[in-house]
Amino acid sequence: MTDLWQNAMDHAVALARKAGSVSVCLSFCLFIGEESVAAGEPCVLTDNPTWIVDPVDGTTNFVHGYPFVAVSIGFAVNRKLEFGVVYSCIEDKMYTARKGQGAFCNGQLLNVSDQKEISQSIIATEFGSNRDTEVVDKIFSSMRKILCLPIHGIRGVGTAATNMCLVASGCVEAYYEIGIHCWDIAAGAIIVTEAGGVLMDVDGGPLDLMSRRVVAANNKIIAERIVKEIDAFTPLRDDASTETED
């Protein structure tokens, strides 16, 4: 009879061996991860080669069995992303991008949508995890204004990394959110740009990975159009302290 748990253990041993060999080869690299930061490790992006990792992006989905959960692994050198990997586990979709070499899903080249009309677009965003009424009001106000531009619709699958991969895949024209973290954004960010998309801050300036704010879009026209409608706010930066809020 198959010993299910022995199989699981064998799998864990194989994973540990792989992770061990990677960490031995790359032991000079720094690490920023959701769990390590929650445990009090620093969250500071330097010029050093740095892994930026979210082992489970879409934790609420995972807890409720809502079928979108991703592993998100970004790697930055000199504060610039060199590659990103997002594995949408339940869909079994492996998104990858290496700087200058394009973005792929299960080996197929990805391209963003070529849509330039906001009225023909789908925009992804999330309600977020902050329940402060002022923040919730701003989130609803932004969504209302964007929806009534009008656009075709608003979507969101509950994981930032997957939302960004949906931009890269051309399924949605843009994704924006305020309140997420660098480990939610990093891998998806390079997947979007390698698929031909653009990144910016919600105020239209350059993306700051530690600011907890992102707009990822198929092109500048769509990005700048939604930026005009976003009621921006400024959460505590990821690198403000070793303590995280929500």
Ligand SMILES: O=P(O)(O)OC(CO)CO
């Ligand atoms: O599920 P997580 O890792 O908390 O991430 C959320 C945003 O913070 C979904 O992207």
Ligand SMILES: [Mg+2]
């Ligand atoms: Mg996450």
